[in-house]
Amino acid sequence: MTDMSEQTAQERILAEMRMRILDGTYPPGTRLTELGTAEDLGVSRTPIRAAIRALAKEGFLDRSGARGYAVRQVRPEDMRHALQVRGVLEGEAVRRLAGIGLKPTIDRKLSECLEEEARLFQEHSFGPDFAAAYNRLNTEFHSTLHRACDSPQLEAAIRQMSNVPSGMIHAIKAPEKESSQEYVRLLIAHTQHQVILRAIRNGDGVRAEEVMREHAFVRIDYAELVAETLAGAQVTTTSAKDASDDRSAVGKRRGSSP
Amino acid sequence: MTDMSEQTAQERILAEMRMRILDGTYPPGTRLTELGTAEDLGVSRTPIRAAIRALAKEGFLDRSGARGYAVRQVRPEDMRHALQVRGVLEGEAVRRLAGIGLKPTIDRKLSECLEEEARLFQEHSFGPDFAAAYNRLNTEFHSTLHRACDSPQLEAAIRQMSNVPSGMIHAIKAPEKESSQEYVRLLIAHTQHQVILRAIRNGDGVRAEEVMREHAFVRIDYAELVAETLAGAQVTTTSAKDASDDRSAVGKRRGSSP
DNA sequence: GGGCATCATTTGGGATACAATTTTGGACAC
DNA sequence: GTGTCCAAAATTGTATCCCAAATGATGCCC
CATH class of the missing domain: 1.10.10.10 (Winged helix-like DNA-binding domain superfamily/Winged helix DNA-binding domain)
Known part of the structure; x- marks a missing residue:
C-alpha cells in the first residue's frame, strides 16, 4: 500500500x-x-x-x-497478433456504427475529443504531458466508440483485449522514446481518428473498418517507419493556426534533430 | 450436488x-x-x-x-451480435492459418474430424445422439482450428466468446427442434467446414475468412431459412453410399414442392 | 424548513480457515 | 528390478470472517 x-x-x-x-x-x-x-x-x-x-x-x-x-511463451509477434485482434474487433465496431448511425450526443462527444486532440497539436509543444493528454483523449475517443456501437458483447470483447497489447507495449517499448517520431506518430493516429469518424458519418462502414484495422498498428509499425524516415533529418514545426474544422488539423513542426 | x-x-x-x-x-x-x-x-x-x-x-x-x-438488457439481436463477434474472431483465425499453412498433424486431425462428420451423415439417421455426436465433432473441429492458429491471445479471445452465443442459443432455441431442418442445417454446417478446410489448404485466406464469418450464423439464420423452405414438404433422406472422399458427403433429398 | 454533517447499514475487496482432490514419493510385494 | 498401492504433501476449490468504502437515512444546526 x-x-x-x-x-x-x-x-x-x-x-x-x-x-x-x-x-x-x-x-x-x-x-x-x-x-x-x-x-x-x-x-x-x-x-x-x-x-x-x-x-x-x-x-x-x-x-x-x-x-x-x-x-505461456510470449513471442514478439504475439504483440502484433494481439493488436490485430483488437483491430479486428474495433473495426467490426465502427463498421456496425457506420451502419446504424451516430446518435447526436455520441457525435458531439467524438467531435469534442477530436477537437481537443487538434488543440493539443496546435497549442502545446511535445513533451511528457503532451503524450499523457493525448493518451487520455485517445482512450476517451475509443471507449466512446465502443460504448456507442450498441453491442454489449462486442464492447466487452474489445475491453477484454484492450489491456493486453497496452501491457505488452508498456513492457517492451518503454526504453525508446524519441520525441520527434512520437509526435509524428500521434499526429498520424489523430488523423486516422478523423478519417474514421468521417467515414462513420458518411455511412462508409467498409472504409471505417479498414482504417480502424490499420489504426491498431499505429503503436508499432508507424513509430518504426517514422523513425527511419526522420533518421538524421532536421524537422521543424509551427502551430497550425486558423483551425475552423477538423480538416485543418495538420500541424507543422519545429524541433532539433536527435 | x-x-x-x-x-x-x-x-x-x-x-x-x-x-x-x-x-x-x-x-x-x-x-x-x-x-x-x-x-x-x-x-x-x-x-x-x-x-x-x-x-x-x-x-x-x-x-x-x-x-x-x-x-444488462439482452435483446434478441444481441445473440446475432455475439455470433458475429465470434465469426469475426474465428475468421481472423482461419485467415492467419491459411497464411502460415497447416502443420501435418493438424491437417490430419482436421481431416479426421470431417471424415467422421461425413460418416455420421452416411451411416446414422438423425436423432438426439446424432446431434450430440455432431456437436462433439463440431467442437473438436473448431477448437483444433483455434489451437492451430498459433496465437494464444486470439485463441483466448475466441474461447472467451464461444460460451456466450451457445448459452444464448440453449436458452432461447430450446423448444423448437424440427428434425428435418436440423439435419439439413448440420449438413450445411458440415459442408462449410469442408469449404473452410479446403480454402485454408489452398492458402486462400480471404475465402476461408468469409466462409467462417458466414458459418457463425449457421445456428440461427440457416435453421430459419431451411424451415421456411421445407415448410409443409415431405423430406426423406437416404444415406450416401460410396463416399471415397469428402466431396461425396452431399445428401440427396426427395420431396414434394411447397 | 432546508441544508449539511454524521452515523449506520449495505456491499464489495481481501484474508484466512477448511475441504476435496490430485500428484508424487516411497515402500512393499511379486 | 519393476509395478502397484498407500500415504503424505501440495494445490486448488469453497466457505467464512474482517475491513474499508460508499450510500442512504436521520438528526442537528442555521
Whole structure:
C-alpha cells in the first residue's frame, strides 16, 4: 500500500503479473501456484486468483493438467497478433456504427475529443504531458466508440483485449522514446481518428473498418517507419493556426534533430 | 450436488446465472449482489464472485456506479451480435492459418474430424445422439482450428466468446427442434467446414475468412431459412453410399414442392 | 424548513480457515 | 528390478470472517 498507484489492488496485481510475464521475471513454463505467487507478491490468494483467471483469459497462461497454470511463451509477434485482434474487433465496431448511425450526443462527444486532440497539436509543444493528454483523449475517443456501437458483447470483447497489447507495449517499448517520431506518430493516429469518424458519418462502414484495422498498428509499425524516415533529418514545426474544422488539423513542426 | 453434472461448481454457477439472465429469471436492471445471489443459489460468495466477474467480461453485466453489478438488457439481436463477434474472431483465425499453412498433424486431425462428420451423415439417421455426436465433432473441429492458429491471445479471445452465443442459443432455441431442418442445417454446417478446410489448404485466406464469418450464423439464420423452405414438404433422406472422399458427403433429398 | 454533517447499514475487496482432490514419493510385494 | 498401492504433501476449490468504502437515512444546526 506504499505504492503511488491507488487502484483496486486486484488490478495492480494483474498488471504486475502481466508485466512479470512479459519482462521475463516469470519465464515461459513457470508454474504459477496461487499460494506461491501470493506470498511472492505479498498479498493473499484472493487477488491472485482473480489475476490468474484474467491472465488465462488473456492468453498468457494455460492450465497444466488439472493442477495449476503455467506461463505461456510470449513471442514478439504475439504483440502484433494481439493488436490485430483488437483491430479486428474495433473495426467490426465502427463498421456496425457506420451502419446504424451516430446518435447526436455520441457525435458531439467524438467531435469534442477530436477537437481537443487538434488543440493539443496546435497549442502545446511535445513533451511528457503532451503524450499523457493525448493518451487520455485517445482512450476517451475509443471507449466512446465502443460504448456507442450498441453491442454489449462486442464492447466487452474489445475491453477484454484492450489491456493486453497496452501491457505488452508498456513492457517492451518503454526504453525508446524519441520525441520527434512520437509526435509524428500521434499526429498520424489523430488523423486516422478523423478519417474514421468521417467515414462513420458518411455511412462508409467498409472504409471505417479498414482504417480502424490499420489504426491498431499505429503503436508499432508507424513509430518504426517514422523513425527511419526522420533518421538524421532536421524537422521543424509551427502551430497550425486558423483551425475552423477538423480538416485543418495538420500541424507543422519545429524541433532539433536527435 | 444432487445434480447430474459433476463439474467444478464454479462453472455450474456461471452457467446457471447466465441461464437465469437469458431466460428472464433475473430481469434486466436487476442488481446482483454477491451475498444475495450467494444465498439465492445456495453457495458461498466465492463462486459467485468468479461468476459475476466472468459475466461482466462476457457483457451481460455492468457496474451500476461504484456499487454492485446490474443485469444488462439482452435483446434478441444481441445473440446475432455475439455470433458475429465470434465469426469475426474465428475468421481472423482461419485467415492467419491459411497464411502460415497447416502443420501435418493438424491437417490430419482436421481431416479426421470431417471424415467422421461425413460418416455420421452416411451411416446414422438423425436423432438426439446424432446431434450430440455432431456437436462433439463440431467442437473438436473448431477448437483444433483455434489451437492451430498459433496465437494464444486470439485463441483466448475466441474461447472467451464461444460460451456466450451457445448459452444464448440453449436458452432461447430450446423448444423448437424440427428434425428435418436440423439435419439439413448440420449438413450445411458440415459442408462449410469442408469449404473452410479446403480454402485454408489452398492458402486462400480471404475465402476461408468469409466462409467462417458466414458459418457463425449457421445456428440461427440457416435453421430459419431451411424451415421456411421445407415448410409443409415431405423430406426423406437416404444415406450416401460410396463416399471415397469428402466431396461425396452431399445428401440427396426427395420431396414434394411447397 | 432546508441544508449539511454524521452515523449506520449495505456491499464489495481481501484474508484466512477448511475441504476435496490430485500428484508424487516411497515402500512393499511379486 | 519393476509395478502397484498407500500415504503424505501440495494445490486448488469453497466457505467464512474482517475491513474499508460508499450510500442512504436521520438528526442537528442555521
